Amino acid sequence: MTIRKKIDRIEFGLFSSKMIQKLSAAKIYTPNTYDEDGYPIEGGLMDPRLGVIDPGIRCKTCGGRLGECQGHFGHVDLTRPIIHVGYAKEVYLLLRATCRVCGRLLIPDDKLKKYDIGHLSIPESSNFWKMAQKISDAEGKCPYCNEPQIKIKFVRPYSYYEGENNLLVTDICERFKKITDEDLRYLGLNVRPEWMILSSIPVLPITTRPSITLESSDRSEDDLTHKLVDILRINQRLEENINSGAPQLIIEDLWDLLQYHVATYFDNGITGIPPARHRSGRPLKTIAQRLKSKEGRFRKNLSGKRVNFSARTVIGPEPNISINEVGVPLLIALELTVPEEVNERNIKDLRKLVLNGSNVHPGAHNVITPIGRKRVMEENKEELAKNLEEGDIVERHLQDGDIVIFNRQPSLHRISMMCHHVKVLPHNTLRLNTSVCAPYNADFDGDEMNLHVPQSEEAIAEADILMKVQECIISPRFGRPIIGGRHDHVTGMHILTKDRTEFTRGEALNLTGGIVKISKGKKKITGKEIFSELLPTDLTLSYEGKFGKVSIENGKLVSGVIDSEGMSGELLKELFIRYGSDVAREFIDSSTRIAIRAIMEHGFSTGIDELDLPEGGLKKIEKITEDAKANVDNLIKLYQKGEFEVIPGKSLEESLEDYTMAELGKARTMAGKTAEECAGDNSAVIMARTGARGNLLNLTQMAGMVGQQAVRGKRIKRGYNSRTLSHFMKGDVSAEANGFVATNFKKGLRPIEYFFHAMGGRESLVDTAIRTARSGYMQRRLINALQDLEVYPDRTVRGDSGIIVQFEYGEDGIDPMKKCYLEQKSR
Amino acid sequence: MVFKEQNEYNKLLLSLGYKLENMLVPKHEVLNDKDAERLLGFYNVTRDGLPKIKEDDPALKGLGARMGSIIKITRKSPSVGIAFYYRVVIEG
Numbered sequence: 001m002t003i004r005k006k007i008d009r010i011e012f013g014l015f016s017s018k019m020i021q022k023l024s025a026a027k028i029y030t031p032n033t034y035d036e037d038g039y040p041i042e043g044g045l046m047d048p049r050l051g052v053i054d055p056g057i058r059c060k061t062c063g064g065r066l067g068e069c070q071g072h073f074g075h076v077d078l079t080r081p082i083i084h085v086g087y088a089k090e091v092y093l094l095l096r097a098t099c100r101v102c103g104r105l106l107i108p109d110d111k112l113k114k115y116d117i118g119h120l121s122i123p124e125s126s127n128f129w130k131m132a133q134k135i136s137d138a139e140g141k142c143p144y145c146n147e148p149q150i151k152i153k154f155v156r157p158y159s160y161y162e163g164e165n166n167l168l169v170t171d172i173c174e175r176f177k178k179i180t181d182e183d184l185r186y187l188g189l190n191v192r193p194e195w196m197i198l199s200s201i202p203v204l205p206i207t208t209r210p211s212i213t214l215e216s217s218d219r220s221e222d223d224l225t226h227k228l229v230d231i232l233r234i235n236q237r238l239e240e241n242i243n244s245g246a247p248q249l250i251i252e253d254l255w256d257l258l259q260y261h262v263a264t265y266f267d268n269g270i271t272g273i274p275p276a277r278h279r280s281g282r283p284l285k286t287i288a289q290r291l292k293s294k295e296g297r298f299r300k301n302l303s304g305k306r307v308n309f310s311a312r313t314v315i316g317p318e319p320n321i322s323i324n325e326v327g328v329p330l331l332i333a334l335e336l337t338v339p340e341e342v343n344e345r346n347i348k349d350l351r352k353l354v355l356n357g358s359n360v361h362p363g364a365h366n367v368i369t370p371i372g373r374k375r376v377m378e379e380n381k382e383e384l385a386k387n388l389e390e391g392d393i394v395e396r397h398l399q400d401g402d403i404v405i406f407n408r409q410p411s412l413h414r415i416s417m418m419c420h421h422v423k424v425l426p427h428n429t430l431r432l433n434t435s436v437c438a439p440y441n442a443d444f445d446g447d448e449m450n451l452h453v454p455q456s457e458e459a460i461a462e463a464d465i466l467m468k469v470q471e472c473i474i475s476p477r478f479g480r481p482i483i484g485g486r487h488d489h490v491t492g493m494h495i496l497t498k499d500r501t502e503f504t505r506g507e508a509l510n511l512t513g514g515i516v517k518i519s520k521g522k523k524k525i526t527g528k529e530i531f532s533e534l535l536p537t538d539l540t541l542s543y544e545g546k547f548g549k550v551s552i553e554n555g556k557l558v559s560g561v562i563d564s565e566g567m568s569g570e571l572l573k574e575l576f577i578r579y580g581s582d583v584a585r586e587f588i589d590s591s592t593r594i595a596i597r598a599i600m601e602h603g604f605s606t607g608i609d610e611l612d613l614p615e616g617g618l619k620k621i622e623k624i625t626e627d628a629k630a631n632v633d634n635l636i637k638l639y640q641k642g643e644f645e646v647i648p649g650k651s652l653e654e655s656l657e658d659y660t661m662a663e664l665g666k667a668r669t670m671a672g673k674t675a676e677e678c679a680g681d682n683s684a685v686i687m688a689r690t691g692a693r694g695n696l697l698n699l700t701q702m703a704g705m706v707g708q709q710a711v712r713g714k715r716i717k718r719g720y721n722s723r724t725l726s727h728f729m730k731g732d733v734s735a736e737a738n739g740f741v742a743t744n745f746k747k748g749l750r751p752i753e754y755f756f757h758a759m760g761g762r763e764s765l766v767d768t769a770i771r772t773a774r775s776g777y778m779q780r781r782l783i784n785a786l787q788d789l790e791v792y793p794d795r796t797v798r799g800d801s802g803i804i805v806q807f808e809y810g811e812d813g814i815d816p817m818k819k820c821y822l823e824q825k826s827r
Numbered sequence: 828m829v830f831k832e833q834n835e836y837n838k839l840l841l842s843l844g845y846k847l848e849n850m851l852v853p854k855h856e857v858l859n860d861k862d863a864e865r866l867l868g869f870y871n872v873t874r875d876g877l878p879k880i881k882e883d884d885p886a887l888k889g890l891g892a893r894m895g896s897i898i899k900i901t902r903k904s905p906s907v908g909i910a911f912y913y914r915v916v917i918e919g
Contacts, residue, residue: 796870803876811910 004801014087014195020202025049025061025072028203031232033221045228046206050074053210071205076232078199078262079239080255081169083158085263085270087196091172092154094179094193097132099142100149100162103178105186106135108143117185125188132187156272158259169259173197201262203228204287223284224265227276231261309336309453311430315408316444318431319596322589323483324469326406326420327431328398328451330361333424336453337365337395338402342388350394354385361424366395398422398453403460405452405467406432408440412779414476415439419467435489435568435588436469439482470585473576476817481576484568485592488604490692492595493531493562495602501527511597515590527598528557534591536579543570546691564691567591577820606683611703611746617678621671621704625742628667632660632735639733656733657715661708664740668707672700679703706741706749709760715739716756727752853902855886858913863897866913874915883919892916 015023026042026049033046040046048060051071059069083091099106107128115124135142136149153161160167176193184193209222221229238254264276267288275283291297311332318327328336342350356363358376367374367384369392376384388394398404402422411417418439425431430449437443454460465471475482485493495501496511503511508518508525516533518525535555542551543565550560550571565571576584613621638644639656647655676696679685687693701707709716716739722730728737736742739756743749749757788800795813797806809815814822858866867873880887880898892898896916904910 794870798876801876802872804870804872804878807870807912808910810906811904812906814906 006801011190014191015202016192016195017198017200020073020075020200021077023073024075024200024202026074026203028074028076028228028232029236031229031236033225033229034219045203045225045232046211047074050203051205051207053206069207071207073205074203075200076203076228076235078201078258079235079242080258081173081197081199082201082259082262083169083172084196084198085157085266088156088158089154091193091196092152092160093129093133094176094187095152095160095167095172096136097129097187098175098179098183099145099147100136100175101147102142102145103175104142104144104180105183106132106140106142106149107186112186115186117182120186120188122188125186128186128188157270158263169197169255173199198262201231201265223278224286226278227261227265227284227286230276231258231265234258234261307452309455311336311451312448314429315442315447315449316429316431317434318425319434319592321423321431321433322421323433323435323585324421325423325433326404326451327425327429328404328422329428329430330424330426331428332430332451333398333422334359334361334363336398336451338398338453339368339393339395339455342390342392342394344390347388347390350396351385351388353396354381354388354394357381362397362399364394364396368393368395398424400424403454403464405454405463406430406440406449407452408442408447408449410776413439415472415482416441417467418469418472419463420469433589433592434487435483435485435592438484438486439472439475468581470581473581473584473588474573474817474820476815479816479819481568481572484572484588485595486564486568487692488599489592489595490562490564490567490690491604491687492597492599492602493567493591494686494690494692495604496527496595496598497531497557497560497562498527499561503527503530507601511601512594515593530594531562531591532556534587534594536575536583539575539578541571541574543574545570546689563689567595573820604683606687608746610679610682610684611699611744613675613678613703617674620674620678624667624670624674625705628663629735629742631663635659635663636733660733660735661715664708664735668700668705671704671707672696675700675704700744702745705744706753706757708735709739709741709756711739711759711763716759725752725755852886853900855890856899856901857890857892858897858899862899866897877913877915879917880914881919882916887916894918 021027026047028045028047029043030041031044032041033044035041040048042048048057049072051061051069052059052064052066055066058065059072061072062069064070097106098104105112105128111131134140137151139149139151141148150163152167155161160172173194176197179193184190204224209224211219211221211225214220234254234257238251238258241251241254260273261276263270263273264284265286268275268284268286269288269292276286277283289296294300311328313329313332316327321327340346340350350364353362353364354367354376357378358365364376367376367388369387369389374380374384400421400423404420404422405417406420407417409416416439418436420432423431430451432440432442432449440449442449454463469483473481473483502524503526505518505523505525508530512518512530512533516530518530518533522529532552532555535552535557537555539555540553542549544550545560545565546563547561550562550566551558552571562571572584572587575587635644635656639652642652644655644659646652647658650658676685676699679699684694684699688696688699711718716724719725723732724737724739732738736752739759741749741753741757743753789797789805790799791809792798795809796804797809798804867877870876874895874897877897882892882894887898890898894916898914898916900912900914902910902912
């Protein structure tokens with residue numbers, strides 16, 4: 001039983017100068033760091049009492065060696081106090097809320113007495129701030145000492161003016177000392193305000209700002225050390241000037257400089273002051289910069305970590321490996337290792353691996369015995385192999401069949417990381433079956449992917465059972481297959497299973513050799529029969545394909561043609577549900593390979609000549625365009641007369657827009673239909689109809705008509721004063737003046753049409769750019785908010801400490817990935 | 828009577844014992860002690876483990892809910908038709 005404790009509250013506070021001095025291991029007073037011999041100076045920034053960064057030296061404070069001693073804080077006593085920039089605003093608010101003479105809260109006693117100091121709510125104390133500030137802003141009188149108040153001005157980042165006079169930090173400190181603890185509690189403060197003013201600053205241990213020794217044996221100091229040197233130098237100068245009785249003006253200038261250096265020591269990104277720079281001109285990276293933003297300590301080093309046992313390289317296609325496999329370059333397999341425990345059954349094999357050494361492929365890198373870990377090298381490999389015992393662990397090379405996790409960024413959903421089995425292959429790219437491109441959203445134009453090798457038996461088993469590619473065929477997003485044949489696989493299978501495709505036995509064997517068996521005896525074998533060999537013998541199913549009903553009886557494709565619905569849709573889903581992931585994987589592997597052979601055998605290509613329409617077709621499309629334009633002109637005439645029916649809830653102009661949009665949309669659909677009819681059964685149409693690639697809209701735009709262009713979902717209206725381009729009359733509402741493209745891509749666009757098309761194209765480009773940026777940030781926030789929610793066995797969704805978030809997962813308790821089983825049942 | 832704001836009108840209605848009724852506000856009701864215990868037992872949680880609702884939530888006006896009582900919310904759900912949700916009343 002783990003004991004859970006709940007954090008009741010966290011209280012943040014401030015260190016007083018006394019506390020800073022008390023915590024300090026050394027007082028730092030000189031800006032020099034090393035003497036002539038290269039030893040750190042006592043009282044310098046590299047004081048040996050602040051910790052160790054060189055090996056072999058013991059810490060002067062705790063006696064620890066490098067690695068044992070965490071380092072110790074030092075401190076610098078400032079000659080004059082300084083405002084802590086992080087609290088500059090609080091200092092301002094407090095100056096306004098209290099009397100300039102007696103330091104009491106500027107609220108009359110009778111008002112305060114109504115409240116209980118111990119139980120103030122946050123809105124109540126913020127109310128006190130406001131009430132108190134009202135008096136000083138209006139230059140009223142203190143209700144206690146009757147002193148008239150002067151309005152205080154705050155100039156960012158750290159200057160204060162009372163009326164015209166500059167408020168000195170020492171004076172502010174004096175005022176703050178007078179404020180009573182009781183008054184502060186009304187304001188919700190439980191720290192002394194004079195602690196917001198620094199008269200000592202802590203010096204970070206040297207372990208946090210190690211100096212680097214360059215090759216030329218020069219020392220290069222950390223940015224923070226540089227900054228501290230600046231502070232010390234100015235501090236010293238200020239002290240000298242004060243002691244020698246320099247004029248007040250010079251002292252104040254130096255004081256301000258000291259303030260600047262201390263402020264930039266904390267945060268070098270404050271608006272209103274120039275960032276402190278290195279000699280080379282690079283801005284210094286001070287404390288706030290170390291922690292802040294994506295590259296800061298939190299997001300880079302604490303929430304994000306780098307891992308071992310991983311590989312990354314360019315990916316390439318390999319249709320002849322299973323979807324479950326990943327082709328790993330030999331070079332990577334030689335580097336990555338899997339720990340394997342020696343037992344009586346594998347000791348012989350592991351001996352061989354150790355004997356092979358670390359540079360020959362199935363080899364090993366390390367042997368871990370109870371005594372320790374030993375690297376396998378040429379000199380000791382025989383001895384290591386001989387002494388191998390049960391219970392030892394051999395870190396062997398990655399081999400065929402090992403389990404790895406494969407990933408492509410951006411990892412937007414769970415199927416961006418799936419488990420594959422290793423297949424060691426020659427050459428330098430990671431290979432994956434083209435059917436698994438979809439979940440990773442990968443292509444081969446230079447994409448790179450990552451590989452991770454789980455190192456424990458538990459991790460391996462978990463990855464294998466839960467994350468294997470074949471278990472991820474059904475997408476958790478929409479409950480239908482996301483993995484499966486696409487593009488040429490679909491076309492190929494369409495060609496193969498079309499009616500009246502026949503093969504001789506020889507041809508059929510050529511297509512199916514090594515993939516499925518073809519029964520003997522028949523002279524002519526149809527494509528449908530070949531496809532049937534891929535199906536389980538007891539499958540009976542019928543579904544609506546893209547070319548009408550597809551029916552399968554007892555594992556035989558009786559009628560219908562296989563399209564994308566068969567390769568990666570309904571049919572695949574049914575196989576997955578009824579026969580499990582193994583059968584579904586087998587179907588994808590074999591069907592894609594047969595489909596590729598079929599398309600290669602048949603030959604398949606496409607080109608622009610397929611967009612040539614016969615004379616009749618072209619005329620028809622022209623007629624459609626003209627008719628549409630005439631109809632629009634008619635509408636405009638009606639509009640000018642004000643005769644047509646106004647759509648309820650819309651103005652006359654809006655109704656006209658809607659009518660024209662509908663008319664022009666109709667024109668394009670008709671043009672598309674005509675083009676499709678005329679084009680017949682060429683490759684482009686086959687691809688669009690089977691769902692392999694492209695859609696009929698693409699074809700329409702190429703062969704028929706590009707159609708109406710839109711910006712913000714409306715016809716193009718922007719540009720010049722009440723017209724789109726200077727070629728048109730003002731207020732022209734006709735089709736061609738508002739972004740209607742009557743030509744097609746094959747024929748070519750007219751310049752004005754081209755311009756309108758570019759306008760629409762630009763909008764979609766900008767949209768996608770904005771969408772990715774915004775959804776990325778949204779995703780980050782969602783993940784941060786939901787990362788430790790969990791579905792419990794009783795189907796409730798609970799947070800970190802068992803707090804219920806949802807009483808039934810998704811209100812219906814259904815895993816979208818498994819919802820197809822439910823549909824199955826209800827049928 | 829002239830009301831400066833709809834809010835004031837609503838306040839008056841509530842003070843007269845009317846409940847908040849709006850098609851967009853799902854039905855809120857207070858569970859009786861027996862049902863509340865059964866609910867906690869069913870999900871094996873304490874009151875700390877339930878989602879919370881503030882005592883001064885407008886939807887609780889006129890229901891007589893006190894701190895610690897459990898509110899049953901009957902929502903329309905696109906996936907299951909009617910979904911139940913429970914919240915424990917906390918300090919407002």
